[in-house]
Amino acid sequence: xxxxxxxxxxxxxxxxxxxxxxxxxxxxxxxxxxxxxxxxxxxxxxxxxxxxxxxxxxxxxxxxxxxxxxxxxxxxxxxxxxxxxxxxxxxxxxxxxxxxxxxxxxxxxxxxxxxxxxxxxxxxxxxxxxxxxxxxxxxxxxxxxxxxxxxxxxxxxxxxxxxxxxxxxxxxxxxxxxxxxxxxxxxxxxxxxxxxxxxxxxxxxxxxxxxxxxxxxxxxxxxxxxxxxxxxxxxxxxxxxxxxxxxxxxxxxxxxxxxxxxxxxxxxxxxxxxxxxxxxxxxxxxxxxxxxxxxxxxxxxxxxxxxxxxxxxxxxxxxxxxxxxxxxxxxxxxxxxxxxxxxxxxxxxxxxxxxxxxxxxxxxxxxxxxxxxxxxxxxxxxxxxxxxxxxxxxxxxxxxxxxxxxxxxxxxxxxxxxxxxxxxxxxxxxxxxxxxxxxxxxxxxxxxxxxxxxxxxxxxxxxxxxxxxxxxxxxxxxxxxxxxxxxxxxxxxxxxxxxxxxxxx
Numbered sequence: 243x244x245x246x247x248x249x250x251x252x253x254x255x256x257x258x259x260x261x262x263x264x265x266x267x268x269x270x271x272x273x274x275x276x277x278x279x280x281x282x283x284x285x286x287x288x289x290x291x292x293x294x295x296x297x298x299x300x301x302x303x304x305x306x307x308x309x310x311x312x313x314x315x316x317x318x319x320x321x322x323x324x325x326x327x328x329x330x331x332x333x334x335x336x337x338x339x340x341x342x343x344x345x346x347x348x349x350x351x352x353x354x355x356x357x358x359x360x361x362x363x364x365x366x367x368x369x370x371x372x373x374x375x376x377x378x379x380x381x382x383x384x385x386x387x388x389x390x391x392x393x394x395x396x397x398x399x400x401x402x403x404x405x406x407x408x409x410x411x412x413x414x415x416x417x418x419x420x421x422x423x424x425x426x427x428x429x430x431x432x433x434x435x436x437x438x439x440x441x442x443x444x445x446x447x448x449x450x451x452x453x454x455x456x457x458x459x460x461x462x463x464x465x466x467x468x469x470x471x472x473x474x475x476x477x478x479x480x481x482x483x484x485x486x487x488x489x490x491x492x493x494x495x496x497x498x499x500x501x502x503x504x505x506x507x508x509x510x511x512x513x514x515x516x517x518x519x520x521x522x523x524x525x526x527x528x529x530x531x532x533x534x535x536x537x538x539x540x541x542x543x544x545x546x547x548x549x550x551x552x553x554x555x556x557x558x559x560x561x562x563x564x565x566x567x568x569x570x571x572x573x574x575x576x577x578x579x580x581x582x583x584x585x586x587x588x589x590x591x592x593x594x595x596x597x598x599x600x601x602x603x604x605x606x607x608x609x610x611x612x613x614x615x616x617x618x619x620x621x622x623x624x625x626x627x628x629x630x631x632x633x634x635x636x637x638x639x640x641x642x643x644x645x646x647x648x649x650x651x652x653x654x655x656x657x658x659x660x661x662x663x664x665x666x667x668x669x670x671x672x673x674x675x676x677x678x679x680x681x682x683x684x685x686x687x688x689x690x691x692x693x694x695x696x697x698x699x700x701x702x703x704x705x706x707x708x709x710x711x712x713x714x715x716x717x718x719x720x721x722x723x724x725x726x727x728x729x730x731x732x733x734x735x736x737x738x739x740x741x742x743x744x745x746x747x
Contacts, residue, residue, distance in 0.1 A: 246272045249284070249411050249429035258729045259409075260646050261361045261395065261436045262721045267429075269325055269353040269413050278343040280416040282326040286357045288319035288395065288409045288433070289742050292550040292610045314550040315742070316609045318363035318395060319409070325353035343418030361436065365390040365609060389549075389609060396606040397644065398432045400735035404548045404557060405611045408735060408742050409433040428739040434729045436722075437604065437643040439653060441508065448507035450638040451524065456496035456625045457632075496625060499525035499533075501634045502585075503619055509638065511542075511617075512645040513598040514727050517563070521621070523573050524585045532572040534624050535588050536631045540564040541618040542598060542640075549610045560618065564596045570627060601730040604644040615642050646726050652719040 251267040259265060269284055293313045324332065327344050399407035408430060415425035502522040511517055517540070523533050541560045548555050573586040606613050619636040 243272070243274050245274055245277065245425065247413055247415050247425045247427045249413050249427055251411070251429060251431065255726065256728060258432050258434050258726050259359060260434050260644075260722055260726060261359055262649075262652075262719065263359045264356060264721055265359060265431075266354070266356045267411070269355065271351040271353070271415065273346055273348050273351070275348055276345060278345045278418040279326065280343055280418045281324050281332075282353060283414045283416065284323050284325055284353075284355050285412045285414075286319065286321045286359075286409075287317060287412060287743065288363070288407065290316045290318050290396065290405075290407045290608050290611055291742050292405050292548045294404060294548060294550045294553050294555055296553050312550045312553055314610050316390070317366040318407075318608060319360070320364070320366045321357055323355055323357070325355060325413075326351075359395075359433070361394060362392055363395050363608060364392070391607070391609055393607055394435050394438070395433065396608040396611070397434050397603040398729065398731055398735065399603055399611070399613070400732045401544075401601070401603070402546060402557065402559070404555070405546055406734075406742060407608070407611065408739075410739065410743070412743065428743070430736050430739065432729050432731055432735075434644050434646060434726065435604070435606070436646050436648045439648065440510070440643075443506075446507040447504050448509045448638075449502055449504040450636050451500045451502040452634055452636055453498060453500055454623075454632065454634050455498045456629070497525065497527060497529070499523055501621060501623070501636065503636050503638070505640075509617075509640045510643050511598060511615075511640050512643050513600050513602045515597055515645065516594065517596045517598070519593075519596060519619075520590055521588045521619075522585050523576075523588075524583065525576075526582055526584070528576050528578075528584045531626050532586075534627050534629075535569050535571040535573070535621060536567075536624060537569060537620075537622040538564060538566045538593060539618075539620040540593075540596060541620075542602065542642075543616045543618055544602075545614045545616065547612040547614075561598075561602070563598060564593050566593060572627075598642070599730075600727045602642060603729075604642045615640050646722060646724075649719050649722055655719060 248270045249267060250270055251265065255263065265286070269282060271282065291313065292315075293311060295309050295311050298308045298310050331344070396407055398409055399405060409432065410428050410430040412429075413427050417424055500523070502524050504520045504522065505518050519540070521535070521538075540563045542563050543558055543560045546557045546559075548557060569592065571588055571592055573588055576584045576586040578584055603613060605615060616637055616639045621634045621636075622631040623634060624631040
């Protein structure tokens with residue numbers, strides 16, 4: 243049996259880890275023969291890699307269609323520990339009182355380790371020469387990234403080829419002889435960050451509405467041909483067509499109304515939890531003939547901004563969350579919530595499975611990758627059960643949260659520490675924090691031409707970074723002990739580890 247090394251993790255919280263988790267494990271080393279080692283090192287890393295295929299610079303020798311691959315990598319997390327030899331032995335060796343390398347006899351060895359996952363990223367500049375090259379579709383020199391931002395650590399990401407974020411442990415068994423190949427092993431783990439502090443519940447509602455008017459043919463709209471026009475029909479062929487021209491139909495425009503979707507403000511969605519969506523019909527008159535909902539489709543659209551060197555690309559993908567057909571669902575009883583306004587709600591219990599799958603990452607932003615979301619709603623409605631159905635579309639931005647709230651003691655401790663240091667309130671989010679909460683509803687109205695006109699507070703406040711790692715450690719806050727969802731990743735997340743980690747530090 244050859245020499246092997248493996249990383250064994252304590253997965254007491256399942257497969258998903260989060261901020262401030264204390265991750266424990268062992269490095270298991272098996273030696274079938276005597277080995278002289280320099281050291282055994284364990285690393286906890288996170289790498290954000292972006293890859294884009296872009297046109298080459300147009301030169302006389304290049305074909306117009308020729309392309310190249312550019313990439314950019316950021317080490318968002320990099321924590322190391324020497325497991326062997328022990329620190330006191332290393333100190334002796336640094337003073338020159340020990341020989342080069344440490345010889346281990348054949349056998350099996352265990353080296354325990356322990357790391358605490360921070361809250362915010364800390365980008366590390368790559369120093370490996372080999373990491374500056376991309377070998378897909380030809381060799382391409384990759385420039386060192388120059389733009390770094392500090393935010394909450396992003397979630398694991400493996401749902402697209404252009405952008406990948408991987409978290410992993412890596413052990414390196416460095417042999418003393420320079421001509422011998424070092425032993426390496428990876429153990430990827432899935433990371434899901436804390437969600438940002440939620441705004442105080444005020445009961446406000448965010449809504450988006452579209453104006454609509456049915457166009458239908460009433461019975462009174464039939465127009466018969468006059469006797470004089472009938473007299474003009476002569477001959478065999480005119481008699482064949484006379485029945486088809488006997489009556490025509492005049493299409494009329496029905497009363498104007500609004501189709502409206504409502505969610506709590508700001509609109510927040512958590513995977514595996516039901517989407518808090520309500521659908522309404524709103525009008526200035528009370529109808530006796532109800533409007534029927536025949537079909538309902540809800541899509542979650544992910545918008546991923548990928549940056550690599552001086553290039554960037556916005557990639558959109560629609561995930562169908564709800565697709566219900568042949569519903570024939572009448573609107574509820576029309577009420578009068580405001581003067582000269584009537585509204586009726588469709589029964590939301592008819593779509594109880596409206597929730598995002600647990601593989602959806604939360605909204606995030608890091609140095610070279612950013613993910614945001616919007617929601618699309620397509621409704622087929624008719625005036626009366628037998629009327630022709632019209633399709634009405636609504637779209638609005640939403641925040642996807644991880645569902646893991648920061649510990650309350652952490653938020654209180656950091657708030658007190660920053661107040662004592664006279665640091666501005668850390669819970670203010672961007673420019674919107676300058677405005678006091680409004681008691682009015684947030685609204686986005688979609689006109690007949692399909693344009694979206696927002697009014698009121700922004701429906702998607704940008705996520706601010708949470709307290710720093712040093713602040714969190716200083717506060718002695720215990721890790722989150724509550725439940726967390728099983729954040730699923732694709733098979734690609736566990737493969738090609740050498741490709742994402744070319745830095746051999």
